[in-house]
Amino acid sequence: MMKNVIVGQSGGPTAVINGSLYGVVSEALKKSDCFEYVYGMVNGIEGFLHDQIMDMSTLVPTGELELLKTTPGAYLGSCRYKLPEDLNDPVYPTLFEKFTAKNIGYFFYIGGNDSMDTVSKLSRYAASINSDIRVIGIPKTIDNDLVETDHTPGFGSAAKYVATTVREISIDASVYDNKKSVTIVEIMGRHAGWLTAASVLARKFEGDNPILIYLPEVAFNQEEFLAKVEESLKTTPNLVVCISEGINDGNGTFICEFASDVGVDNFGHKMLTGSGKYLENLVKEKLGVKVRSVELNVSQRCSSACLSKTDLEESISGGAFGVNAALNGETGKMIAFSRTASAPYNMECTTADVNIICNMEKGVPLEWITKDGSDVSDEFVNYAAPLIQGSIEVPMKNGLPNFAYRK
Amino acid sequence: MMKNVIVGQSGGPTAVINGSLYGVVSEALKKSDCFEYVYGMVNGIEGFLHDQIMDMSTLVPTGELELLKTTPGAYLGSCRYKLPEDLNDPVYPTLFEKFTAKNIGYFFYIGGNDSMDTVSKLSRYAASINSDIRVIGIPKTIDNDLVETDHTPGFGSAAKYVATTVREISIDASVYDNKKSVTIVEIMGRHAGWLTAASVLARKFEGDNPILIYLPEVAFNQEEFLAKVEESLKTTPNLVVCISEGINDGNGTFICEFASDVGVDNFGHKMLTGSGKYLENLVKEKLGVKVRSVELNVSQRCSSACLSKTDLEESISGGAFGVNAALNGETGKMIAFSRTASAPYNMECTTADVNIICNMEKGVPLEWITKDGSDVSDEFVNYAAPLIQGSIEVPMKNGLPNFAYRK
Numbered sequence: 001m002m003k004n005v006i007v008g009q010s011g012g013p014t015a016v017i018n019g020s021l022y023g024v025v026s027e028a029l030k031k032s033d034c035f036e037y038v039y040g041m042v043n044g045i046e047g048f049l050h051d052q053i054m055d056m057s058t059l060v061p062t063g064e065l066e067l068l069k070t071t072p073g074a075y076l077g078s079c080r081y082k083l084p085e086d087l088n089d090p091v092y093p094t095l096f097e098k099f100t101a102k103n104i105g106y107f108f109y110i111g112g113n114d115s116m117d118t119v120s121k122l123s124r125y126a127a128s129i130n131s132d133i134r135v136i137g138i139p140k141t142i143d144n145d146l147v148e149t150d151h152t153p154g155f156g157s158a159a160k161y162v163a164t165t166v167r168e169i170s171i172d173a174s175v176y177d178n179k180k181s182v183t184i185v186e187i188m189g190r191h192a193g194w195l196t197a198a199s200v201l202a203r204k205f206e207g208d209n210p211i212l213i214y215l216p217e218v219a220f221n222q223e224e225f226l227a228k229v230e231e232s233l234k235t236t237p238n239l240v241v242c243i244s245e246g247i248n249d250g251n252g253t254f255i256c257e258f259a260s261d262v263g264v265d266n267f268g269h270k271m272l273t274g275s276g277k278y279l280e281n282l283v284k285e286k287l288g289v290k291v292r293s294v295e296l297n298v299s300q301r302c303s304s305a306c307l308s309k310t311d312l313e314e315s316i317s318g319g320a321f322g323v324n325a326a327l328n329g330e331t332g333k334m335i336a337f338s339r340t341a342s343a344p345y346n347m348e349c350t351t352a353d354v355n356i357i358c359n360m361e362k363g364v365p366l367e368w369i370t371k372d373g374s375d376v377s378d379e380f381v382n383y384a385a386p387l388i389q390g391s392i393e394v395p396m397k398n399g400l401p402n403f404a405y406r407k
Numbered sequence: 408m409m410k411n412v413i414v415g416q417s418g419g420p421t422a423v424i425n426g427s428l429y430g431v432v433s434e435a436l437k438k439s440d441c442f443e444y445v446y447g448m449v450n451g452i453e454g455f456l457h458d459q460i461m462d463m464s465t466l467v468p469t470g471e472l473e474l475l476k477t478t479p480g481a482y483l484g485s486c487r488y489k490l491p492e493d494l495n496d497p498v499y500p501t502l503f504e505k506f507t508a509k510n511i512g513y514f515f516y517i518g519g520n521d522s523m524d525t526v527s528k529l530s531r532y533a534a535s536i537n538s539d540i541r542v543i544g545i546p547k548t549i550d551n552d553l554v555e556t557d558h559t560p561g562f563g564s565a566a567k568y569v570a571t572t573v574r575e576i577s578i579d580a581s582v583y584d585n586k587k588s589v590t591i592v593e594i595m596g597r598h599a600g601w602l603t604a605a606s607v608l609a610r611k612f613e614g615d616n617p618i619l620i621y622l623p624e625v626a627f628n629q630e631e632f633l634a635k636v637e638e639s640l641k642t643t644p645n646l647v648v649c650i651s652e653g654i655n656d657g658n659g660t661f662i663c664e665f666a667s668d669v670g671v672d673n674f675g676h677k678m679l680t681g682s683g684k685y686l687e688n689l690v691k692e693k694l695g696v697k698v699r700s701v702e703l704n705v706s707q708r709c710s711s712a713c714l715s716k717t718d719l720e721e722s723i724s725g726g727a728f729g730v731n732a733a734l735n736g737e738t739g740k741m742i743a744f745s746r747t748a749s750a751p752y753n754m755e756c757t758t759a760d761v762n763i764i765c766n767m768e769k770g771v772p773l774e775w776i777t778k779d780g781s782d783v784s785d786e787f788v789n790y791a792a793p794l795i796q797g798s799i800e801v802p803m804k805n806g807l808p809n810f811a812y813r814k
Binding site: 009012013043046047071072073074077078079080160163164165167168169171172174175176177178201202204294295297298299301302303304305306308385388389390391396398399400401403405 | 416420450453479481486487574575576578579582583584585609706710711712792796797798805807810
């Protein structure tokens with residue numbers, strides 16, 4: 001009797017996490033001689049525990065499956081559910097009884113390092129009970145912080161969004177070029193600066209904005225920052241500075257936390273201020289120059305307008321590769337990307353041991369950050385540029401993108 | 408001897424203000440039997456006073472003129488320079504001497520109501536000295552708040568950006584649909600709610616997010632707002648609320664000002680909080696539900712990724728129409744849009760007396776806002792939907808939009 005496939009999504013969404021889902025589902029449906037049903041878990045492993053599953057083949061006749069490719073967010077819904085460390089916890093037999101009841105032979109989980117932790121635990125538990133269920137992780141994260149892979153699906157599109165938007169903000173900031181101004185752009189990335197570093201791609205020519213780029217990998221010094229801003233304003237009257245939300249003093253204190261004694265709101269709660277807002281106030285106070293801060297916010301991970309063709313195609317092929325890896329007997333693996341050539345860029349899918357990936361974080365190499373910590377090097381540009389290439393035409397309906405959604 | 412043309416840009420930029428510039432310049436260059444030179448003012452009337460002008464024909468061989476169409480920001484640079492009310496002020500003869508020195512016969516100014524004030528004053532001064540210079544205003548503003556015109560260039564693309572982004576944010580917000588959450592999206596518009604109202608277009612089906620929409624045209628009651636949020640959460644667990652930055656209590660106090668006694672930063676300055684942030688804290692405190700606020704910020708006026716084809720084409724044709732209106736002897740006029748049919752939509756350019764446009768603001772009609780002030784009606788949808796139709800392929804280079812910029 002043929003086994004069934006189940007696929008779920010977990011953690012924060014990206015612009016292409018549904019591309020990975022499309023890759024898994026379309027490849028599994030194609031292999032109708034290998035699989036009986038292709039199920040989706042609604043709201044990840046947490047939803048599965050509540051028997052929330054759906055038959056993914058129902059998306060084919062409605063055309064929703066094709067729409068998935070360009071739909072941001074997690075179509076199946078997500079969760080942030082951490083399985084217990086103790087494999088003797090009763091949740092494991094509960095889960096595997098449900099797998100058996102649904103005749104699941106192949107389990108795919110699309111997510112970041114927390115999700116890979118789920119893949120690791122399920123595959124280890126499966127081994128411990130001699131279950132032949134195959135458990136495969138499909139990577140996704142705009143943070144690009146997974147080890148054992150050249151990059152992660154979701155990063156390219158987020159990087160393209162950041163670079164495009166910073167270029168546009170720089171143009172917007174320069175319309176009054178007879179008046180000095182500072183624009184501080186806060187970009188996602190609590191611990192890894194990949195996405196902030198991608199703002200370097202916005203430069204149209206040497207010496208163009210963003211002039212200053214600060215990542216969390218290097219200690220942030222407020223005095224040096226102010227000196228840099230003052231110096232840069234001499235040659236760039238409308239200065240754009242990109243900072244990671246996670247910039248910190250190198251001793252474990254986020255820069256935004258320096259503002260935490262700032263004041264309480266009218267309910268007596270501490271005001272939560274981002275690092276961008278904090279630095280906006282700092283520049284205003286210390287340099288007396290016109291300044292504003294812009295938080296790029298959730299559009300970084302859910303904008304469909306800046307989808308990278310490279311990123312989307314890779315996310316789809318990563319999902320499809322995962323299905324074939326599982327068919328070939330692999331389990332406890334994450335699909336990884338290996339860059340086989342740089343010019344021209346070429347990527348091949350491979351597999352990596354999920355146990356050495358989960359719960360690890362990969363930062364930007366320090367040698368790709370300039371010595372004074374205020375810029376990134378050409379090595380980073382060469383690394384990131386191929387990942388944002390190519391555009392995607394998103395299907396439109398009545399003037400707006402036509403997204404898939406669960407009814 | 409043929410006269411020369413000069414064109415400038417003023418006020419805040421939009422995604423299509425350069426489309427209007429393209430319209431004026433390309434039409435004027437085409438009419439080489441009517442005009443000698445086509446000049447651009449750099450940084451508006453303020454830059455012109457400092458003799459900052461450029462020959463726009465130099466953009467043709469480089470291809471920059473074509474790129475203008477899809478370049479956000481103000482290519483020529485902008486200014487916020489208000490001409491004196493007193494037409495006896497010496498700045499007027501100074502300006503007109505410069506016009507004479509440059510043999511200017513046609514003056515085009517692209518901007519919002521402040522810029523129309525400049526057009527009004529220059530045309531009235533010209534009349535007072537019997538100058539035959541023709542002064543024409545070309546409208547632009549994402550705020551859509553100019554009177555005597557159906558809508559303004561720039562609004563359609565900004566509305567498309569808002570609707571697209573709110574749809575994406577709604578999808579992003581719904582990935583954990585087993586947990587209640589409120590997302591408050593703050594949209595530009597200090598006095599007019601047109602752009603915030605455009606968020607209604609994001610709804611994919613009846614009852615879809617954004618559920619609540621608040622405009623500055625109607626007094627905002629915090630208690631009623633909280634009750635609405637609580638009620639809406641019962642049917643929409645991941646609630647999206649769109650508010651205009653300018654929502655106010657109806658007695659002249661912006662909602663964000665209720666937070667102004669919130670606290671001072673570490674420099675002793677009052678913290679500036681947006682209305683979205685203020686309501687985020689209010690909901691957190693009073694309803695105890697997970698809540699975040701997102702400020703859409705400057706991308707509303709400078710994103711090239713959501714250009715409306717309708718908006719761009721209209722901005723170009725408005726500029727070209729202005730050139731022909733001036734040739735036909737019109738002066739002291741703004742180019743206006745007249746909607747001649749709704750289904751299918753049809754627009755014709757016309758002219759309107761700039762003196763009754765400048766310094767006026769047009770809000771969303773109260774009858775297009777639902778009785779409880781938390782939504783907009785189908786009349787608004789029918790009005791706005793045609794303005795966001797059609798997409799534009801922005802020229803790309805190395806994975807990013809290729810924009811024109813002054814060297």
